[in-house]
Amino acid sequence: MLVAVAKEGNMVCSHFGHCEEFALYDTDSGQYRFIDNPGHVPGFLPGFLKQHGVQVVIAGGMGGRAQELFAEKGIQTIVGVSGTIGDVLEKFKKGELVSTGEVCSRHEHAGGCHE
Numbered sequence: 001m002l003v004a005v006a007k008e009g010n011m012v013c014s015h016f017g018h019c020e021e022f023a024l025y026d027t028d029s030g031q032y033r034f035i036d037n038p039g040h041v042p043g044f045l046p047g048f049l050k051q052h053g054v055q056v057v058i059a060g061g062m063g064g065r066a067q068e069l070f071a072e073k074g075i076q077t078i079v080g081v082s083g084t085i086g087d088v089l090e091k092f093k094k095g096e097l098v099s100t101g102e103v104c105s106r107h108e109h110a111g112g113c114h115e
Helices: 045-051 064-072 085-093
Strands: 002-008 021-026 032-036 056-058 076-078
Touching: 002 085, 045 064, 056 085, 064 076
Parallel strands: 002 056, 056 076
Antiparallel strands: 002 021, 021 032
16 A cells, blocks of 8 residues: 655645645555655646555645545545654554544645644
């Protein structure tokens, strides 16, 4: 399974669309690779990540429409997540990572979701 984590430095990004890059983690091999975020264009990232083979996306916050588009593409979203990439993926592997369903409703901020 290929898991994409929206990241800023070594932390889960608080807003999926504004992350600096995605950490792609292959649960079978335990290998990571990183891809730059091509930009926050509404509706683009679900297809972009699907083309890379992603099956699960982990982020702090994400807009409701993005969550719907991921669902339409058969990609699971886990949102409301914070912490280091390593800690979050350990919880995911153990089945302990739970989505809060957090929905970002404003997009004029680039630093994080607070609504």
